[in-house]
Amino acid sequence: MQLNLQREKPTCNCGVFGIYGSHNASLETYYGLHALQHRGQEACGIVTKSISKKGNPIFSIHKGEGLVTEVFDDHEIFQNKLIGEVAIGHNRYSTTGSAQSIKNIQPFIVNYRLGNLAVAHNGNLTNAREIRQELVNEGSIFQTTSDTEVILHLIARNKLNDQVEQIKEAMQRIEGAFSLVLMTDNKLVAARDPNGFRPLVIGKLHDAYIITSETCAFDILSAEFIREVEPGEIVVIDDEVIQSGLIKSYKISELSSPQKHCIFEYIYFSRPDSFIFGHNVDKMRRRLGKVLARNHPVYNEDEEKVIVISVPDSSNTTALGYQTELEKLGVNCKLEIGLIRSHYIGRTFIQPGQANREIGVKIKFNTVKGVLEGRTVVLVDDSIVRGTTSKQLVKLIRDANPKSIHLRISSSTITHPCFYGMDFPSKEELIAHNFNSDIKAIGKNLGVDSIEYLTIEEMLEAVSEAGKDNFCHACFSGKYPIEVDHHYKKEMYET
Amino acid sequence: MQLNLQREKPTCNCGVFGIYGSHNASLETYYGLHALQHRGQEACGIVTKSISKKGNPIFSIHKGEGLVTEVFDDHEIFQNKLIGEVAIGHNRYSTTGSAQSIKNIQPFIVNYRLGNLAVAHNGNLTNAREIRQELVNEGSIFQTTSDTEVILHLIARNKLNDQVEQIKEAMQRIEGAFSLVLMTDNKLVAARDPNGFRPLVIGKLHDAYIITSETCAFDILSAEFIREVEPGEIVVIDDEVIQSGLIKSYKISELSSPQKHCIFEYIYFSRPDSFIFGHNVDKMRRRLGKVLARNHPVYNEDEEKVIVISVPDSSNTTALGYQTELEKLGVNCKLEIGLIRSHYIGRTFIQPGQANREIGVKIKFNTVKGVLEGRTVVLVDDSIVRGTTSKQLVKLIRDANPKSIHLRISSSTITHPCFYGMDFPSKEELIAHNFNSDIKAIGKNLGVDSIEYLTIEEMLEAVSEAGKDNFCHACFSGKYPIEVDHHYKKEMYET
């Protein structure tokens, strides 16, 4: 009976943040997670490490369902509970109401042979299922349904006495996408999978080190960006690193793997003010808009200006790129604000009865009629998943009586599931799947006068500064860089 | 210990909504209040009228502190509690935590000699204090500290037997700004003060009539805009109106008063997609930007493009107007997205320690560095109240290393309090007051390379389509259209 307004776009599983060596570790993690809120809105948690009077390490945790500002709503949490100079935090994309799912909120903490261990994970392991089965057969007890928990068990069962070595061996066992921060009794450890699916960056705030998903988490803290964690790299921060200023770095494996960054991070997912995969997201997103204009322009009929509008705020940058390029092509066009977005959308909304189905999109958007009436309108959006929202938006714009509506999408048709951490709906819900990627048919269904997507080739051209071959585009192309177990695939489709 | 992030701009007291003759009256009021959320974020409430099995009218209420989506978080409220075909609702700008203030959340309901009566009020009465004193001396018991409650007592004590006449006499007694919706056992009544300080509009949804603050509340419901409630008009909707389609209209007084619309509604307060005071807000706001560009342009130095950016989202439209006009003036300029605004700001935020004072603005905004670095930047904003946020924003932009920062404000310097419903901080907190409206000094204080405001004359010119003399600009000029009691003024300053 409630509309979920956050889920019209795919959601990535999660943002991570770790800090070592700050007096305000937990509060800074809170700000960092707030800056990463777009990576997961449904739950979050922070773990800190402090030292007891007797000198023993103590791990403290606070986590819950909701936005960072909802879960951490009391100053007391930071003053009395989450104390200590080391902290890790996590934003999670999805939990349902059950007790089980509350367990699934990260970070996870365990106490094992060599002490405390906490972990926060962004990504998705593709061989978690088989490792889990193996560990269960050996008597391990799992508390969650999360693939992340296998990492903890792999470390706990490891007979070595060096924790970094234990982590390294665990990293060698797991496959798929992982950008991890781990906290032990005396270290902050980060690891990124050899393909580098998800971003992970290193920064510095005074003497403290931060490792997190995107650089926008540095900006909120006025922290300095140092470098990215390399694909296949394990980074260790401890007291020695603080003193020497030399970050400890290890390789998961001697073998090198091709880089396979998630292209969706550039298209939609990361914040435009972040720097990831070697480039500013804003610049890449603008380039997607430009390539879109160049290959799929909208020309003036008659004398009138073409009006370019974005779906705020996610495609603002792309639309700007599109309009700039279109103008260069000689089209008389103008970027306009044709849609107003409500600032006050919570996570759920009371659903209306049958009489008024359009309320869904109207809760979020309204048109500025004077801008649209009688005009040739180009609506720029970054992607279409189910098409439901797009259809409602088009209807909304149509009610403002434009001359025509031209939809331009700065990515290709989404036709396949993601096994590396992006949360798409099932294949049957993907509009491009349902129309066999027949773009005209999609356009007709959505009710626009014309529609164009970028081709995969065009998309890769737009991001080519970062290397055309360095991207995973499996959700568009079906070409999966890492072999995925068939059982796993089946599970993904079915649940 | 918490930052209040909603209060950097003045807040108007409230949005109102009333509907008569709909099966989904309460749910539609909920959507309407959501569309009016910008008029008040701290509390809200809805009252409905239903008919008992015995045929008696029943008034039901649900209200609380928080956003509409927070207070009305359960479908049950609409299904079982707020039933009936008539409803009124209210968004309120401010309550503090005390039990007393919960009483102050509107709508108010009472039961009096002629039945039930509920009221929701946008505005501020300037003679409430003296009427209240008079009523208390006669034995009336007040439950709230709100000026709105005197309206209820005036009606309850009136000896006439016609409710519309009672309301009319009450309206004749009160002075100041009021856009009211009232609900009786068989009517929806609306009234607007003779000067028309605040907007109030009439719409139709199938057979039902709606009266509300702004037309954006019609759009969310796909309702049709009919006309504005005239200044000094009382409008009555009842079953006869539903059947005849003829809205009943009365005059508060035979004497006519000059129109004195709040110019701040155009500058900042109303939503750009609304139509009020006879015009589209979007158009007026854009004109403010154009007049600002014409009178206070920023020219290119050297060859480089001037970058125009807005403070999202409130000055987006103004910035667009500014850039369009600047281009017409021959300046090589471009509208850019230089600031990213977080979507996930709740009403409060845990405050940092002393070390990091800039966190306040960083929680809300981040710069897109690539856009700003080395550029001549024009930052367009609609108004400056305290200057605190502006100063932090300028610092934030400065960190991105622009060539220069030029602040352009699409209103004049705020130097006086508002007695008609806009909630400014005390005089001592107004930056323009503190610098005696010395604009250069303000600019120096804010850290910009240049700063310009619109003059009052320029501001009025921009909105002249609606009649230069038809606006109240007391907060800029100190010219109050209605004499205000000195005690009242004193109280306003001191509390």
Next chain:
Amino acid sequence: MQLNLQREKPTCNCGVFGIYGSHNASLETYYGLHALQHRGQEACGIVTKSISKKGNPIFSIHKGEGLVTEVFDDHEIFQNKLIGEVAIGHNRYSTTGSAQSIKNIQPFIVNYRLGNLAVAHNGNLTNAREIRQELVNEGSIFQTTSDTEVILHLIARNKLNDQVEQIKEAMQRIEGAFSLVLMTDNKLVAARDPNGFRPLVIGKLHDAYIITSETCAFDILSAEFIREVEPGEIVVIDDEVIQSGLIKSYKISELSSPQKHCIFEYIYFSRPDSFIFGHNVDKMRRRLGKVLARNHPVYNEDEEKVIVISVPDSSNTTALGYQTELEKLGVNCKLEIGLIRSHYIGRTFIQPGQANREIGVKIKFNTVKGVLEGRTVVLVDDSIVRGTTSKQLVKLIRDANPKSIHLRISSSTITHPCFYGMDFPSKEELIAHNFNSDIKAIGKNLGVDSIEYLTIEEMLEAVSEAGKDNFCHACFSGKYPIEVDHHYKKEMYET
């Protein structure tokens, strides 16, 4: 779907407590209300008076639904909110979930011409309806459905300038049962109706004065009992009283009225450790048991001892009196613990399905089988209202295989409603009404081997030390000491 386990007995409307001149006024009120919890379990509230920095009186309130320990669950309430040296408090018997009913929780506070005024009321006014109508016709606005609110309006509309005189005139207008505590800006005032239906007692704690419903509220505070408030007396405590030690006393009327104490206070309602109506409740209750034994003994069959058991805890004292007297009559008998009562009953319980209807009483009681098996059992109880619980209890005892069960009730058959503050179910739910007071038929229905009630005459004999004519026994006899308006009666029956 939930069993309400508190309501098997009639409930009186409320306990009151007021204190003047103590540094811990609110905390002492909290303890006092806890001691009076048996007088009302569904809601409670406390109001305190403190003095602002500018020397103005401030009334602060905290109230809510639930037990005293539930509503006042935070030390902060006493430290920061309910400050000041004067306080009044109230326990309320019943509220339903609606917002309206939260308003009905006492104490009530208003601000009127002569300052603040708070009131807490135990009893029921019989002419509230007509006074209310009169006040409404004159323009008064009522906030609650409570009869107590008319008292506030009578005072607020009074044109005199002496508050005690105002209160006196209000007391002269109202009829029915009232034991009131009122708080003004500089006084604690108490008043008791001329018939003295409900108890009201005065005590002293160091320099402070306390006025409350029962003396057990003094014991918890180690306060000293001084005297009862006389029927028809108004008592005033202010700074002069504190200094002089002379309590100010006024008469509501010069005419004297017959005393009509509620006999149910002795039978069941008051705590056995209280002193009210000039006597110890414990002693009176024991006498009820003794008179019951003398007039309605159970004799031994054969040699075996008769086992006397009580329904714990309410009839413990009565059972002790019964057994003592029975022994004197030469019956070989013994008081035993045959029923164990659970300590952990909250206010509601999840209801079972149809299969197990007896769970209701089993949640609260269990038998000690060894005590009952094969025995002649006398079950002593103080009263029977609906009979539902009695029937289940008898069934429970029967399952323990006694030889026989003899029910003895220390009051008469309840056949009429109470208009003075005791909350019985409707006539149709009273078992004695349904069986036309045919005691044998009742016994058969309940499943006992014999049953006896006290007659009204025997009941009055038992309490004769306090004067046979000084009691109201309308619920048993239908003889109402104060004429009750027919409309009111009808309302009482129907709602």
Next chain:
Amino acid sequence: MQLNLQREKPTCNCGVFGIYGSHNASLETYYGLHALQHRGQEACGIVTKSISKKGNPIFSIHKGEGLVTEVFDDHEIFQNKLIGEVAIGHNRYSTTGSAQSIKNIQPFIVNYRLGNLAVAHNGNLTNAREIRQELVNEGSIFQTTSDTEVILHLIARNKLNDQVEQIKEAMQRIEGAFSLVLMTDNKLVAARDPNGFRPLVIGKLHDAYIITSETCAFDILSAEFIREVEPGEIVVIDDEVIQSGLIKSYKISELSSPQKHCIFEYIYFSRPDSFIFGHNVDKMRRRLGKVLARNHPVYNEDEEKVIVISVPDSSNTTALGYQTELEKLGVNCKLEIGLIRSHYIGRTFIQPGQANREIGVKIKFNTVKGVLEGRTVVLVDDSIVRGTTSKQLVKLIRDANPKSIHLRISSSTITHPCFYGMDFPSKEELIAHNFNSDIKAIGKNLGVDSIEYLTIEEMLEAVSEAGKDNFCHACFSGKYPIEVDHHYKKEMYET
């Protein structure tokens, strides 16, 4: 800042309940846990097993801090969440506020190689620490600090494929006190330690079987008591048992162990209406009172009756036994109700300031003055732990001006900690320890005219029907039936 009113007596760790084969399994568990509420008031939980549409077993859990009626406060829990025909439940004595402790609330559930497994435990393992260390060294990850969790790990790591065999081997490894119920995908299993420290009983409700701590949990359900689980016995209930009516029984070990029932269960802990260790608790408790009277009588001085009172409700039965025996000894005595206990004690109470230290006991008890004044009073209590409450009680009684107060305790002096599940305060807080069991000194400290305890020998004589040698009395004698690890002892003392 809050008084904990539940902890004046030692608390046992927990009550357990399991049911197999009922349509209302969870609701019956709820009632059962309510009947066992005295065994643990601070937290509780229920797990059920249902079958998914695909035929897979599903374990569902609901648990939380508070009384059974507080944690299970919604009918929905039983209708939609805790479905299925098998359930186990647990009442827990103590949790503190941390997240960690919420994890510690039982039952625990895990998923392991052979399926789901849930456990609820009453007792305390004395070798949990060493087993845990061993398991951690092998890579097990523990989620709680509870000794119960080692049982789950022992089973999960067991390589056998028969779950009953796995449980048997786990039982062979653990030492100490345990009365357990376990639930697997198709069985309800119960186990009791070879010494039989804690009770565990088997009952039948229609076709379903119940295994629980005390028989009072059968009474509330009208279930039939079958027999006790034998010390050292493992009982299995599955579908075959339901059909055959033959309970499956296994021995933990072939070796027999001496029975060592906790004598405190008879003295204070179990409910008087329960049957455990082969006898009615009520009868045993009465015998303790009789032996106390015989060995430690109080004689009349002069002619006056001796007044025997209990500390309600826990020593009611004992006081009855004492008075009966005293009368037989020819003493003119009478059982009286001298103390009234409040029904409305929640788990915490706002603490007073320094001025009024006696409030602690007064919140719970008040004296009936008329009963005590001028009398020779015998106060019968079951045990003294810290002595704090006793001292306050004596002071309270003294205020009622008795002639003399004689304290009689139906157990011996408590001087040693319990390692088998009873939760005493640290040795330094035990009054008998502090006064070296000098009874006269204790009496002087408490302020009584005389005091007597039972000797250990007298205590054992009182329970001799169940076998003098069959009891553990370590807390009185320091003779521990099972060797306890020194580290463990130390830990117990220190934490």
